[in-house]
Amino acid sequence: MFGNMDLNEMMKKLQESMAEADTKTYTAAAGGGMVEATANGKFEIIDLKIDDSLLDDKESMQILIMSAVNDAVKMALEDKKTQALNMFGGLNLGQ
Numbered sequence: 479m480f481g482n483m484d485l486n487e488m489m490k491k492l493q494e495s496m497a498e499a500d501t502k503t504y505t506a507a508a509g510g511g512m513v514e515a516t517a518n519g520k521f522e523i524i525d526l527k528i529d530d531s532l533l534d535d536k537e538s539m540q541i542l543i544m545s546a547v548n549d550a551v552k553m554a555l556e557d558k559k560t561q562a563l564n565m566f567g568g569l570n571l572g573q
C-alpha cells in the first residue's frame with residue numbers, strides 16, 4: 479500500500495518534517511513595509527515592526543498590523559500544507 483515505506487517510517491518522517499517547519503519563519507509586510515510581522519511554523523507572531531510614522535495614526539496602524547499578521551500566518555499555513563502534500567504526494571494511497 480505504501481510502497482517500500484512502512485506506516486511507522488512514514489509517520490516518523492512526517493513528524494520530523496513538521497518539527498523542522500516549526501522553526502521556519504515567515505515575514506509579511508503591509509503598507510509598503512510600514513508594518514512587518516514575522517510568524518514561526520507554530521503560527522506564533524515572534525516579531526512585529528512598526529514604522530514610527532504610524533504612531534500618531536492608530537486606525538491605520540491597527541489595519542496594517544492585522545494585514546501583516548494575517549499574511550504571515552497564512553504563509554506559514556500554506557507552507558505546512560505544501561510540505562504535507564509533498565510528503566504524501568509520492569504515495570499511491572489508492573492501491
